[in-house]
Amino acid sequence: YQKQLNYHLYAPPLPHSSNQHPHQLAINSFFLPASIRETLQKKSAAILQGPTYEVARTPEDLGVYHSLVVIDAPHHHSAHISKVFLTPSWIYKASCSLDGKAYCLLRIEGVHLKQGQGEVAIGQVERWRKIRHPSIVNVREAFTTRAFGDHSIIFAFDYHPLSQSIHDEYLSGRKKSSLFSPSPADHLTKSNTTSRYHRHRQTNGNGREGLVDERVLWSYIVQISNAIRIVHKAQLAVRTIHPTKILLTGTNRVRINGCGILDVIAYSPTPSVAELQEQDLIDLGKLICSIGSSIDCSSPNGHVLVQAIEYMQQFFSSDLHEVIKYLLKPPSSEQSMSRSIEGFMQLIWSKTLDEVTNVFNHNDLMEEYLMRELENGRLVRLMAKFGFINERPEFDHDPNWSETSERYVLKLFRDYVFHQVDAQGKPVTDLSHVLTCLNKLDAGLDEKIMLVSRDEQTCAIVSYAEVGRPFSSLYFSMMFHRCGFGSFFRFVG
């Protein structure tokens, strides 16, 4: 009883994900941008984007990298002094001639590595190259160059189009003082901030205007701490858990950026890894407070941090407060030595499970989208076949295309699909009519249609299956025999 595929029913959604509970759909959209299509196309565009302004002394090529474009937008007239690296730095997008892919090049300007330690320092990047994690911007390589007219070190990272730092997303464009006293001016400021992935932060789960959704915070915590765990396991420390170095690379997706840079430019032959690792956890605590309170806690000003912690305690759950307490407990306390990423992960195990659930749900949705889009690939191939066959000049005076031949029906079908006119003789440009017809043709339906010749003198009532027969025979012969049309017609005709 098995019939041919009913392509004309056109990519039904996978039942289990389109049938999700409204509540669950809300959870899924947690990871899904308002329009995934729009976002993906913008990402495509960003990868291919040319320079939007010229920056002096940018070389055209740099080893295997070419088409360098400065992407560190706000600071394009002079180098940006990074708060983390404490040196002037530039960020470029570049294409690699080896694999044709886009990379992000971070250039540290005017570095002076200690005499005799240069190679060992640069070699630190090798250890980072081995770490690949979905919440880390992967390091590709590091090298020194004089192409910019100075001693620079270039770090090549994976390029994440449309990414935005936690700092730009949560900490810029707002007056700190307005946190506890929202003013009309503050609303204005907020609407001016460019939030790529959180268009509707005003109406978040907490119901409090402008407050970060606690679910988002937990998701960040799980993602970042999972990355920290991998790094610490490799006997390294992240050292860049800072609002300007955590990138939002998709809706609620974060990645740690700049890994390995400090291990090179602040190279020490005997690093105190344990201390640096503990600092990672303290930095994570500060980061959580910064995001939640919109107060930048990365500054050394202790008073700001206290204020932020109080804010967090007031507006977020006690679970979250426990986490912050664990991460930020003063070093004087006796239990301080037990602060480790492993211990921390055990503290948040149930949030981790929620994250697994969310990501699996998101996967199911992605699969559904992919399934729909796959149909387009089939249609592209089908329409290309039509293009190959129809109106071939070789057929112009061929008897096989005469009005009495089987193939003539293809011409009529083409008119039926694309050249419909309405009652007033106006052209009908209805894409859904085209898709329906093509899908029914592909499915070889027995449904009958009436094809009328242009002079309205000939009229044929045929099924989609009957149209499909000469269509495929002709096309496959063209494909596989590739003979001249004379011999071709002797063969199949």
Place this chain on the structure above:
Amino acid sequence: YQKQLNYHLYAPPLPHSSNQHPHQLAINSFFLPASIRETLQKKSAAILQGPTYEVARTPEDLGVYHSLVVIDAPHHHSAHISKVFLTPSWIYKASCSLDGKAYCLLRIEGVHLKQGQGEVAIGQVERWRKIRHPSIVNVREAFTTRAFGDHSIIFAFDYHPLSQSIHDEYLSGRKKSSLFSPSPADHLTKSNTTSRYHRHRQTNGNGREGLVDERVLWSYIVQISNAIRIVHKAQLAVRTIHPTKILLTGTNRVRINGCGILDVIAYSPTPSVAELQEQDLIDLGKLICSIGSSIDCSSPNGHVLVQAIEYMQQFFSSDLHEVIKYLLKPPSSEQSMSRSIEGFMQLIWSKTLDEVTNVFNHNDLMEEYLMRELENGRLVRLMAKFGFINERPEFDHDPNWSETSERYVLKLFRDYVFHQVDAQGKPVTDLSHVLTCLNKLDAGLDEKIMLVSRDEQTCAIVSYAEVGRPFSSLYFSMMFHRCGFGSFFRFVG
């Protein structure tokens, strides 16, 4: 400096996922079928698949469900006595007329609910309806029917095309005795088993032929126990952790099936939920042993279980053995009361994190695939526009399409794209040529091409941008003015 989108570069892969470490690609393919396209299309086909054989007494319609098809293939001549439900049962695929989606209907034959308890029992399903989880086959509804000529209860579940039970995947088609003494006959048997999602089980991570990859086992454990956690939280017990009731619905994706059925057909007004919940954990332990050892431990035969546990200890890690010990420790031990899903999850927290990493990596790959396929949608629209414009009968004697007009170039371009011939005059059917040309047209490149008329008397050297101009003006006029062509040409011509 911003240029139009360079569509001709055609969907570059997202750098970070195509640039993954070989080791990491292996991890990603962990979730990715050999060919995601093939699998998704097979899933599409399965959803639409008609009956492959007739089964007597299958009604055409059943309330809102129609097109019932028996999908419980091995048992289609008589009802299958489920080992879990202990009653004859049938499984159907059906379409719902309310939402057009496919559902899986599980029919329990000849049920006799206790007098006066019928409605309350059926009502248990309401509690299950509220539970939606990516590792559970979601329950939609339950109702009684006489449409099959008896008293049946129908349970409607989400339909997961191409799913396969753990039992069919791991426990069928193998001789149990061959586990410790592989024989040539065994190899034959193994190659006959239909493994949808694990084509290459022979070469797994453990290096031992036929042994389940321990990473797969851990992934199952995390997924299933995460589902159990949600169910137990809702004061329910799963009751169907059994090899025949755990479905593989994708590569390494498992879902618990049949939830809620026992709560209805074995309804008790005072269920001992705590006991049933503990049994879930014991069942999970048996399930792990069954998968790992290929010995069906769900039978009450205690000796089989002991044998399986020994096997697990011999061939798998001590971590896994710890997990099994926790789940299967004898009820006589004092710590028995502390066996809970929460405690279990804390035991496996680090495996949970690995799972998060894997799923995020898989997400990134899915996004990349989606990005590639999105381009096809654009091409479909572009080719449809060509179809609308080219060879319109209305244009046949129109001076605007004469050989001197701007629009004539569209005709030549169409020949250039689709009707190329090679040096021997054979037709060239090169899809990549078509895609490149269309993408360059869409991008409006300045690249020049030479278009030659069919009689080779006219020759034009034009850029893609110049071809694109009449193309879009013509199409948009057709779209938006929808006027007859007489007035239309007066307007734009």
